[in-house]
Amino acid sequence: MDWFNILKNPELVQRQRQGMKPIDIQKPFKRVKEEDNCFEKLKAFFNSRVNSPMDEHEGMLIWQTPSYDDFGIINDFHPDEYYCRTMKWIEEKLANHDKNVDHRFEDSDLSYRFTSNYTYGHFSAYVGEKNGHAVALLGCDFKEDEMK
Numbered sequence: 001m002d003w004f005n006i007l008k009n010p011e012l013v014q015r016q017r018q019g020m021k022p023i024d025i026q027k028p029f030k031r032v033k034e035e036d037n038c039f040e041k042l043k044a045f046f047n048s049r050v051n052s053p054m055d056e057h058e059g060m061l062i063w064q065t066p067s068y069d070d071f072g073i074i075n076d077f078h079p080d081e082y083y084c085r086t087m088k089w090i091e092e093k094l095a096n097h098d099k100n101v102d103h104r105f106e107d108s109d110l111s112y113r114f115t116s117n118y119t120y121g122h123f124s125a126y127v128g129e130k131n132g133h134a135v136a137l138l139g140c141d142f143k144e145d146e147m148k
Helices: 003-008 038-049 080-095
Strands: 054-057 060-064 071-075 102-106 110-117 122-129 134-141
Antiparallel strands (some): 054 060, 102 110, 110 122
16 A cells, blocks of 8 residues: 555544644634833823824924913833823822912932912923933813812
């Protein structure tokens, strides 16, 4: 018996399965979404606060209303940890602020400043490196639930 006849005769051929189960091409492939990084979260936060489309210019993301009342700037060359700390600090200040304040704070790497003016319902927040490079700057109106 030659090899061709052996292969044609199913009783003589050994069956062995190796590898993975074939992928059903009819089902969509589900990706596990990685958690958003802090830069993207901060960008989304600014998008929700400033009623203006975002522009990109020389390493900066810029939001600005035509009246210049509301604005936002994020420099995109910092470590992601700085964006996490910026986002956390701004959210804390918005949740726990007093009327007409000027808060300043520094940690080992960054300087923070938060000012509010209830007369105009406006606040500004700045976070930057101690050497002067801004991480983010936001100035806009309080939302209704943030006015205490």
